[in-house]
Amino acid sequence: MLSVFLFALKDLGFDLLRTLFSAAGMAAVTMGALLLNAFSSSMGTYIYAAPTSSNLLVVDSTTVDPSDSDISPAVLQAAYDLGPELIGRVSPQFFRRLWVSEKLVQVRAAPPEDWPSVYHMSLLQGTWPSGAGQAMVGEGAAAGNHWQIGSVLDVAGNALTVTAIYRAPGASFSAIWLPLEQAQAIFGTERGIQCLALQLTAAADPEEVRRRLQADPRLTNGMAVFFEDAYTHNNIQFLRDVYGLMFAVSIIALLTVALGTYSLTALNLAERAHQIGILRAVGFSYFQLRLFLTLRALLLAGLAFGVGLAVALVYVQIQQTGGPVYINGFPFTFYLGGEQIGLCMGLTLGFALSGAWLSTRWMLNDSVAQLVRI
Amino acid sequence: MPEMLRLGFYDLLHQRRLGFVLAISISISLMGYLLLNGYQTDLNNRYDWLAPTYLIAQQSGTTGEFYGSRLKPVVAADLMERGASLVVPEIRTVTGTTMDNAVLLRGILPDRYERIEPYRILSGRPLLSDDSPRLAMVGVRLAQERDVLPGGTIEVRGRPFGVVAVFETGIYSDYEVWISLRDAQELLGWGDEVSIFVIPAGEQLRPGDTLPTDKVSISQKGENGTNLVKEFQPLFSLLNLIAVTLGISAAIALANSLWRMAWLRRRELAILQSIGFSKWALVLYLAVQGAGVTGLGFILGLLEALMVGSLISLRTAGVAIHAVYDWRILLISAGYALGILLLSTVLPAIWLARLNLAELLRAE
Numbered sequence: 001m002l003s004v005f006l007f008a009l010k011d012l013g014f015d016l017l018r019t020l021f022s023a024a025g026m027a028a029v030t031m032g033a034l035l036l037n038a039f040s041s042s043m044g045t046y047i048y049a050a051p052t053s054s055n056l057l058v059v060d061s062t063t064v065d066p067s068d069s070d071i072s073p074a075v076l077q078a079a080y081d082l083g084p085e086l087i088g089r090v091s092p093q094f095f096r097r098l099w100v101s102e103k104l105v106q107v108r109a110a111p112p113e114d115w116p117s118v119y120h121m122s123l124l125q126g127t128w129p130s131g132a133g134q135a136m137v138g139e140g141a142a143a144g145n146h147w148q149i150g151s152v153l154d155v156a157g158n159a160l161t162v163t164a165i166y167r168a169p170g171a172s173f174s175a176i177w178l179p180l181e182q183a184q185a186i187f188g189t190e191r192g193i194q195c196l197a198l199q200l201t202a203a204a205d206p207e208e209v210r211r212r213l214q215a216d217p218r219l220t221n222g223m224a225v226f227f228e229d230a231y232t233h234n235n236i237q238f239l240r241d242v243y244g245l246m247f248a249v250s251i252i253a254l255l256t257v258a259l260g261t262y263s264l265t266a267l268n269l270a271e272r273a274h275q276i277g278i279l280r281a282v283g284f285s286y287f288q289l290r291l292f293l294t295l296r297a298l299l300l301a302g303l304a305f306g307v308g309l310a311v312a313l314v315y316v317q318i319q320q321t322g323g324p325v326y327i328n329g330f331p332f333t334f335y336l337g338g339e340q341i342g343l344c345m346g347l348t349l350g351f352a353l354s355g356a357w358l359s360t361r362w363m364l365n366d367s368v369a370q371l372v373r374i
Numbered sequence: 375m376p377e378m379l380r381l382g383f384y385d386l387l388h389q390r391r392l393g394f395v396l397a398i399s400i401s402i403s404l405m406g407y408l409l410l411n412g413y414q415t416d417l418n419n420r421y422d423w424l425a426p427t428y429l430i431a432q433q434s435g436t437t438g439e440f441y442g443s444r445l446k447p448v449v450a451a452d453l454m455e456r457g458a459s460l461v462v463p464e465i466r467t468v469t470g471t472t473m474d475n476a477v478l479l480r481g482i483l484p485d486r487y488e489r490i491e492p493y494r495i496l497s498g499r500p501l502l503s504d505d506s507p508r509l510a511m512v513g514v515r516l517a518q519e520r521d522v523l524p525g526g527t528i529e530v531r532g533r534p535f536g537v538v539a540v541f542e543t544g545i546y547s548d549y550e551v552w553i554s555l556r557d558a559q560e561l562l563g564w565g566d567e568v569s570i571f572v573i574p575a576g577e578q579l580r581p582g583d584t585l586p587t588d589k590v591s592i593s594q595k596g597e598n599g600t601n602l603v604k605e606f607q608p609l610f611s612l613l614n615l616i617a618v619t620l621g622i623s624a625a626i627a628l629a630n631s632l633w634r635m636a637w638l639r640r641r642e643l644a645i646l647q648s649i650g651f652s653k654w655a656l657v658l659y660l661a662v663q664g665a666g667v668t669g670l671g672f673i674l675g676l677l678e679a680l681m682v683g684s685l686i687s688l689r690t691a692g693v694a695i696h697a698v699y700d701w702r703i704l705l706i707s708a709g710y711a712l713g714i715l716l717l718s719t720v721l722p723a724i725w726l727a728r729l730n731l732a733e734l735l736r737a738e
Contacts, residue, residue, distance in 0.1 A: 018630075025626030032616040032623075039612060062531045064468040064476040067442035068562075097442055098435035104605055156435035156589055187589070191444060221563050222531065241688045242609065248686075249409075249613075252402055253620055259399040260627045266392050267634040325608040 004288060008296040012303075022264055023304040029256050030308030030348050031315075036250035037340040038316050039325075042332040043243045055118060056210055057231050059195040061224035066095040071193040071223075078218040079196050086204040091118045094183040095194035100155055101145050103326050106175040107155060109183030110197070118199045119168060121177070125149055126164035132182060136164035140174035140331040143323035158186050174324070174331040197228065239330065254347045257304075261297045261355030268293065269359065273366070280368045294356045301352030305345055312336060378646070378655040382662035385635060393663075396628055397670035400714060403620035404675025405682065408707050410613045412683055412697030417606060420546040420693065421599035428490055428595040429581060431571040435591075438570045439598035440478070441467045445590065447566050452587045457578030462486045463568040465558040469531045477516065477530060478550040478693065481558025481568070490572050491543070498524030498539030507557050510535035513548040515694070531561050546599065549693045621710060625717040628667060632660050633722035643726070644735045657723045661715070668715040672708070 012019045058079060060069035071092065079090045094109035112128055115121045126149040129136050135155070137147050142165045147153070151162045155176065166177070184192040198213075200206055206227065214225045269276065276289060316334040324331030386393050431453055432438025433445060443466070450461045465481030482491075485503040501511050512520070512528055517540045520528055527534045530551055542548060559565065572595060573579060583592040636643065636659065643656060683697030 021626065022630055025623045025630065028619040028623035028626070032619045035612065036616060062469050063441075064470050065441050067436070068444075068467050070563075096435075097437065099437070099601065100435065102601075102604075104437070104601075156433070157584060157591070241686070245686055245688070249406060249616070253406070253616070256399050256402050256620070256623065256627075259395050259402075260623075262395050263392055263399070263627060263631050266395075267631060270389070271634060271638060325612075327605060327609050 001291075004292050005295055008292055008299055011292075011296060012299055019300065019303075022260075023300055023307060026257055026260050026301060026304030026348075026352075027307035027311070029253050029260070030305045030344060031312045033250040033253045033347075034308060034312035034336060034340070034344050035315060035334070036246045036253070037344055038312065038334040038336045039332060040243050040246040040250070041335050041337070041340050043239050043246075054200060054206060055228040056198040056200065056206065056213070057195055057226045057228045058198065058213070058219070058223060059226065059231065060222045061226075062222035065097060066194045067097050069095070069194045070191045071196055074218040075223055076193070076196065078213065078216045079198055081216075082198075082209065082213060084201070086201060086209050087198055088201045089114060089118055089199040091197040091199065092180060092193040093195050093197055094178075094180055094187070094192060096156075096187070098156055100153055100176065103145065105141060106171060107178070107183075108172070108175050109178040109180045111181075112179050114197070114199075115166075115177070118197050119172060121166045121168040121172070124165045124167050126162070129163045129177075129179060129182075132185065133158075133160055134163045134182070135160040135176050135178050136166050137162050138173045138175050138177075139165055139167050140324050140333075141176060143333075144174065144326055144331050146323065156186065171330060174326075242327075250344075251347070254344070254351055257301060257348050258351035258355035258358075261301060261352045262359045264300070265293055265297055265356045265359035268296075277366075277368050277370070290357075290360045293360050294353060297352050297356035298349060301348050305348045309341065309345075378651065378658045379662050381639075381642075382659040383666065385639060385659075386663045386666050389635060392631065393667050394670070396631055396667045397674060399627055400624045400668055400671025400711070401674035401678055403617065403624040403714075404672060404707060404711060405678040406613075406620055407617040407710050408675060408679035408699065408703065409683055409697050410610065410617050411703045411706060412679065412699050413688060413695055414610050415700065415703060416695050416698040417603060419544065419698065420548075420695070422603040423545060423596050424600060425595035427575050429573050429575050429579060429592050430595050430597075431573060431579075431585070431590050431592055432569070432598075433591075434584060434589045437598045437602070439466055439596070440602075441569075443569045444564070444567050445569065445571065446587075447568075449585065449587050449590055450571055452585050452590075453571055453573055453579065456585070458573040459577060460486075460489070460572075460574050462490055462572040463555060464570050464572060465555060465562070465564065466569040467562065469562075478513075478546070479530060479558060479561075480547070480550050480552045481555040482552050483555050487552075491547070493541045493543045493547070496540045496542055498537070500539055500541075501552065501554060505538070505554065507554070507560075508533070508535050509538050509553070509557075511539040511541050511552040512537050513550045513552075514540055514542045515548040516551060519549075519694070533561060546693050621714055622717075624671075625714040628664060628714065628718035629721040632663055632718060633725055635663065636660060636722055636726055640726075640729075641735065644731055647731060648735065653723075653727050656726055657719065660719045660723050660726075664715045664719045668711050668718075671714075672711045675707075675711075676704075 058071065058075060059066055063069050076092060079087065091110050091114040096107045097104055098107050110119065112130065124139055135153060141147060147162055149162055149165065153160045153162065153176065200209060210225045213219065279289060313336060316336050319325065319334040324333045430439065431449060433443040436442040450463060453461050462483060465479070467479050468476050469479050470476035484501040484505065496514055501509060510528055510530065512522055517523065522528050522537050524537050524539055526537050528537055528551060530553065535553060555568065579592050581592055581594045584590065643659065646655065679697065688695040
């Protein structure tokens with residue numbers, strides 16, 4: 001086995017230029033597949049995120065974007081009426097999707113005392129905004145827009161100074177947050193609340209509370225009660241479509257590794273039919289020759305993968321330095337972890353193996369006599 | 375020259391299994407390129423247009439042409455005071471319980487919308503100002519998705535509306551349902567509020583102007599769509615990079631194969647050169663094989679793109695983006711295939727031309 005491996009290695013090294021040329025073609029494919037994976041894994045953090053909240057969310061279920069939802073005082077009262085034994089906090093939330101610095105950004109507001117407890121926000125830099133003209137930005141938004149403490153944002157014609165950068169799960173990661181009072185001072189109290197986040201007590205049965213509130217006659221005009229995570233997941237169909245498309249394209253792209261290996265091995269066999277005949281004549285078995293050609297293909301694919309990985313890592317590093325990429329209001333940071341690299345490497349080697357196996361299956365059927373005559 | 379064409383063609387036929395595999399390899403990269411351009415074209419066609427003759431007044435910072443803007447009637451008076459000769463209110467929002475069943479809803483004034491929105495009635499008749507409530511015009515793409523025709527009904531926010539017409543605009547409004555402004559206000563519980571006001575361009579008010587009333591800003595009609603398209607640009611840039619690397623990979627694989635196929639024929643090619651065939655004949659020999667493989671790859675790529683494009687659509691807030699292939703895309707993709715062909719032919723041709731003729735003649 002070792003001798004066959006060394007033989008394959010020497011064979012690749014013999015015509016190094018051709019080997020590198022062949023590897024370059026495959027490296028381009030593996031780099032593409034790795035980048036697609038790096039991007040789709042970033043999307044996967046939204047699509048397959050583990051539940052981060054057990055909050056209930058009251059929102060107009062007939063509006064796709066919460067911006068158009070409007071919580072009436074009666075609905076707010078219905079939530080309060082559930083009582084402190086079931087509801088720890090009722091947090092009214094203001095929500096808009098606005099163009100800020102030429103990017104579509106979620107602008108949210110809630111009472112400051114709810115930020116850490118209901119929305120799981122933690123302060124990274126600065127101080128929580130408290131006065132007029134102050135706002136805080138998520139770390140995703142800060143990185144993507146190069147916003148810092150002291151930056152001034154134009155939000156719907158109002159100059160707001162960034163006083164804090166926070167960390168929070170989900171899409172809130174890239175939002176701008178204000179104290180509710182201030183949002184209502186800017187945008188008015190009419191349509192001042194788009195949804196209610198309800199933090200349940202430890203004793204409450206979430207499904208039972210959800211059912212009770214949903215049955216309240218004050219919840220009219222499309223108002224519905226959701227589990228917060230379920231609501232978020234329902235509204236990311238676009239991400240799921242793009243994620244599916246990217247994953248499919250990355251697999252199809254890697255399929256070309258199998259095709260490339262097939263053609264390289266087939267040509268190798270056509271070029272060396274005479275030598276292979278001699279090797280067969282002096283005692284090399286069909287299995288050993290097949291092993292040699294397969295190992296050769298695997299080494300080539302391994303080299304290509306290494307080159308592709310190196311280029312992809314550099315690209316990912318450059319992308320990460322520039323901050324997240326924004327698409328449809330969601331920030332995406334390219335991420336290439338062990339899982340993505342392992343998957344792509346496994347597929348690259350697997351496809352190379354299948355290409356070489358298919359090629360040798362057809363080409364080694366000739367007899368020794370036929371081969372040495374070529 | 376015809377001899378070289380024949381020789382190249384026969385050699386390709388001799389290696390037809392290999393040629394087919396190479397063609398599939400090229401077809402995959404072409405499929406990716408076609409799909410990418412197909413989706414981008416549909417996105418641009420639907421969203422990336424500006425109506426130069428009209429402006430809109432919307433709540434500052436919002437994407438009022440789709441959702442999120444709410445204005446009071448007093449804004450209309452303010453606009454007229456500032457010289458707008460025509461003020462047409464509209465409601466624009468997205469209704470539905472999930473992105474899957476979302477519908478773009480537009481509330482219109484039946485006696486005025488024809489002036490500001492060019493459309494073509496495909497069947498039925500337009501909405502009229504004296505129509506009874508709960509009637510709707512449905513965009514052609516939405517009508518196809520929901521399988522509705524004039525005389526049928528469509529459910530909007532849980533209430534049935536009688537369909538009076540199916541219309542076509544060629545932009546995202548082909549996914550909209552149009553109902554009277556009064557019906558929309560009642561359906562949404564908006565009272566007398568609207569989403570936007572459409573006003574003529576070229577008067578006193580200009581894009582970028584703001585009104586203190588309700589924090590209103592003026593922008594070009596269609597600008598919200600062009601901004602949304604810009605939001606998708608990073609995604610398309612990445613996919614474009616991938617498509618180009620796949621093309622380079624396919625070109626390298628083909629160049630490598632052509633070079634090796636020519637290497638197998640090196641003695642015969644050297645003899646032909648020695649009896650007077652020029653180096654261009656060598657290029658022709660490689661080009662005919664490359665063209666055969668690339669041509670087959672192009673046809674296969676086109677078929678694959680048509681198949682995948684019909685299966686996968688990107689859905690966002692009531693609009694499905696499909697892969698659309700027009701002549702421009704076919705020409706660009708043909709250029710892409712030509713690039714693969716040139717790269718894969720030129721590289722081995724240079725390589726072969728540099729080899730010593732005497733050594734090649736000695737090859738066994």
